[in-house]
Amino acid sequence: MKSMILFLLAYALIGTALADDVQYDIRVDGITCPFCVATSERALKKITGVHAVGSNLETGIIFVCADSQVTFTDAQLKQLFLDKGFTYRSFQKTSGCSIGDHQHDEEDLRDIPKDHVHQAGING
Amino acid sequence: MTGAQPTVVFMYSPSSYKPTRFCFKWLARAVRQGVITLSLAVCFTVSVSRAAPIATNTALPISSDEVIVRVQLVTTHASDHLGVMNRHVDRFEARTVLGYGLTPKLALFGVLPLVNVDRTLGDVNTSDFGLGDAALFARYEVIRSDKPGQTLRIAPFAGLGFPTGRVGQTGDGSLDVFGGLIATVASTKWVLDSQLRHDFNRESNGFERGDSTSFDTSLQYRLAPGKVAQDTRSFVFGVLEISANYYEHNRVSGVTDPNSGGFLLYLTPGLQYSTRRWIADLGFRTPIVIDLNGNALEPDYSILTSIRINF
Numbered sequence: 001m002k003s004m005i006l007f008l009l010a011y012a013l014i015g016t017a018l019a020d021d022v023q024y025d026i027r028v029d030g031i032t033c034p035f036c037v038a039t040s041e042r043a044l045k046k047i048t049g050v051h052a053v054g055s056n057l058e059t060g061i062i063f064v065c066a067d068s069q070v071t072f073t074d075a076q077l078k079q080l081f082l083d084k085g086f087t088y089r090s091f092q093k094t095s096g097c098s099i100g101d102h103q104h105d106e107e108d109l110r111d112i113p114k115d116h117v118h119q120a121g122i123n124g
Numbered sequence: 125m126t127g128a129q130p131t132v133v134f135m136y137s138p139s140s141y142k143p144t145r146f147c148f149k150w151l152a153r154a155v156r157q158g159v160i161t162l163s164l165a166v167c168f169t170v171s172v173s174r175a176a177p178i179a180t181n182t183a184l185p186i187s188s189d190e191v192i193v194r195v196q197l198v199t200t201h202a203s204d205h206l207g208v209m210n211r212h213v214d215r216f217e218a219r220t221v222l223g224y225g226l227t228p229k230l231a232l233f234g235v236l237p238l239v240n241v242d243r244t245l246g247d248v249n250t251s252d253f254g255l256g257d258a259a260l261f262a263r264y265e266v267i268r269s270d271k272p273g274q275t276l277r278i279a280p281f282a283g284l285g286f287p288t289g290r291v292g293q294t295g296d297g298s299l300d301v302f303g304g305l306i307a308t309v310a311s312t313k314w315v316l317d318s319q320l321r322h323d324f325n326r327e328s329n330g331f332e333r334g335d336s337t338s339f340d341t342s343l344q345y346r347l348a349p350g351k352v353a354q355d356t357r358s359f360v361f362g363v364l365e366i367s368a369n370y371y372e373h374n375r376v377s378g379v380t381d382p383n384s385g386g387f388l389l390y391l392t393p394g395l396q397y398s399t400r401r402w403i404a405d406l407g408f409r410t411p412i413v414i415d416l417n418g419n420a421l422e423p424d425y426s427i428l429t430s431i432r433i434n435f
Binding site: 027029030031032033034035036037038039040041054055056057058059060063082083084085086087099 | 184185186187188189190225228265268270271272273274275310311312315351352353354355356357358359398399400401402403432434
């Protein structure tokens with residue numbers, strides 16, 4: 001019984017923590033290989049509050065899992081990826097974090113309602 | 125034949141097939157001593173330094189304020205028979221290339237080679253080891269067109285070759301100028317790099333290596349994994365490179381050397397393993413068209429390996 005209570009408590013705490021996380025799916029064009037994306041991922045990981053960073057090279061999406069307090073802007077991301085030699089297009093912000101079981105592709109992006117996609121306004 | 129021994133000199137130096145002052149000195153000595161029946165200065169080198177895919181360059185970016193280090197090991201073998209005499213040259217070069225992203229468009233590169241050359245002419249063996257000629261160059265991106273998982277980059281480059289090697293042994297003593305244009309089209313499935321380069325070689329102590337022009341193209345095709353997913357951490361590429369090189373005649377004290385210059389076409393198949401932190405590659409380079417002037421020593425093959433790390 002005691003272990004059951006502990007398990008439920010831990011589950012609730014983890015659930016609360018996950019609920020506080022947000023995920024940014026950032027579309028970046030021009031990244032074509034694992035070696036190319038590495039510096040961008042490292043720059044994002046250095047941002048305070050960012051827990052994890054992943055990417056799908058085929059779709060050009062970089063996934064960032066961060067505290068809900070972390071806020072990205074178009075200007076910030078545009079400059080970050082410009083410095084890395086790539087072209088930032090847009091980002092989508094969602095509650096919770098699912099890096100690891102996300103498998104975006106081009107159709108996923110097309111299916112995202114426009115009001116959920118924060119367009120950068122730079123030929124995105 | 126007048127009964128004298130032939131004088132044949134082999135010399136590798138850090139650019140392609142360039143006779144150096146070492147050759148010139150031997151040739152001059154042979155002339156002074158009047159012992160020439162066949163006085164031939166063959167100075168021989170293979171350029172393998174032009175960086176990124178395996179032996180070609182790339183226009184893909186170096187991030188601002190990021191450093192990439194590449195260490196390339198190149199073994200080159202050349203041999204033939206000149207009359208009854210066996211000629212044989214083995215050159216080993218450990219080349220360190222440091223790339224730094226000054227801005228997102230402008231990257232600076234420094235190249236420092238360490239060279240060992242073993243030469244055999246009949247029963248005579250010589251060997252030289254030391255620092256080769258260093259180079260500094262800048263590359264500036266003028267065109268960029270990015271799409272999801274695709275890019276097109278065009279970047280001119282220009283630089284200087286410095287006489288840091290021992291003159292006539294591991295270097296040629298002249299301050300040289302080079303420049304060109306690189307174009308890269310890349311996707312997650314394949315990468316195509318092309319480079320046009322011209323070397324303006326300057327005179328030093330009476331010797332002027334002929335200018336050279338090269339056109340290199342490298343195709344890298346992803347062999348594994350078959351499909352790219354979110355957890356894909358590395359690529360394996362099959363690589364095929366072709367390199368056309370034209371060399372003008374050298375001049376010694378203002379006189380054209382007939383045994384210098386010519387045309388070479390190389391083919392380099394290879395493999396490349398690319399991860400997020402490092403890239404390793406291996407290539408086997410062999411000439412498929414050899415049209416050198418006079419009695420120049422012809423190359424047999426080169427083996428190229430390298431590792432690149434980003435910091």
